Amino acid sequence: MKSSHKLSDAVHILTYIELLPNDDLSSAAIARSVESNPSLIRRLMSQLTQAGLLTTQAGKATPKLSRPAATISLRDVLHAIDPAPQLLSIDDKTNPQCLVGGNIQQTLNDVYEEVQTAAEAKMASISLQSIIDELLVHAANKPTD
């Protein structure tokens, strides 16, 4: 499969809006930064808006974070773009007649849930603000700016 980077793009969008509030915040401008297309950006922004992370206005390029960046976690962003994220995926086509094939799915489901919970706990501890702070450190440390 082609691995999804929707989460990365969503974080990118939120960071852009928070860090460059005086720039052009149209979907076209953000798309130029993401090197993607405006339609994709609008779809992601729509999901972020529906999740209550972003405030937008139809017709006006004036998106704003709905809450302080310090109170938005990476997990919040993930759940905004995917209500039931699965980092690990189960093979749902196994032989039900077999002891292993017939029980491995439920078993792995339990196991993967543990891993998912651990990963999401870490994600819940990482705020958009900390990501922005780190990005600025990276930018400051660049040789040629």
Added chain:
Amino acid sequence: MKSSHKLSDAVHILTYIELLPNDDLSSAAIARSVESNPSLIRRLMSQLTQAGLLTTQAGKATPKLSRPAATISLRDVLHAIDPAPQLLSIDDKTNPQCLVGGNIQQTLNDVYEEVQTAAEAKMASISLQSIIDELLVHAANKPTD
């Protein structure tokens, strides 16, 4: 993308070999349990063998775990089939001219590594034996067996 379930299949294979040692352990038989094809099974088994988790013999259908199932972790299996697993994926095509686009990749790389480490720590704590034990509980609790 199509999300990979190689990890699930690899666990399935190891579980099958450990739990049904007196059954036919040919790639064709295992493929019937996974509902996949023998070639795929052989490729996965080859990776597991190279990682030192499985002992196989060309020409003979007699695979065996190289170590006790209690000493094989889910993380070991993951690394056997993918030396550099990435649960979250970065968008590697962003505008380098932009403050955000030019620094988001390194930033997310750091952030995702934290999440990856948390997930892998949990995976390291889950043994193949515990997965097998849980599978047997599931099998025992099935209404119609």
Added chain:
DNA sequence: ACACATGTTACTTTAAAAATAACAGGATTG
């Protein structure tokens, strides 16, 4: 009215995984 924006739906392209095929060799049996 016009220019430009969002929000949403539908369609096309793409790339990674899975499926399949093929075959060189090892093992076992009669």
Added chain:
DNA sequence: CAATCCTGTTATTTTTAAAGTAACATGTGT
């Protein structure tokens, strides 16, 4: 030693979910 079944590996085709693109109804401000 021929026949048969197996493994291990490579190459090719098919599938499918994400990304890319297009289109358009509708909101906004001059």
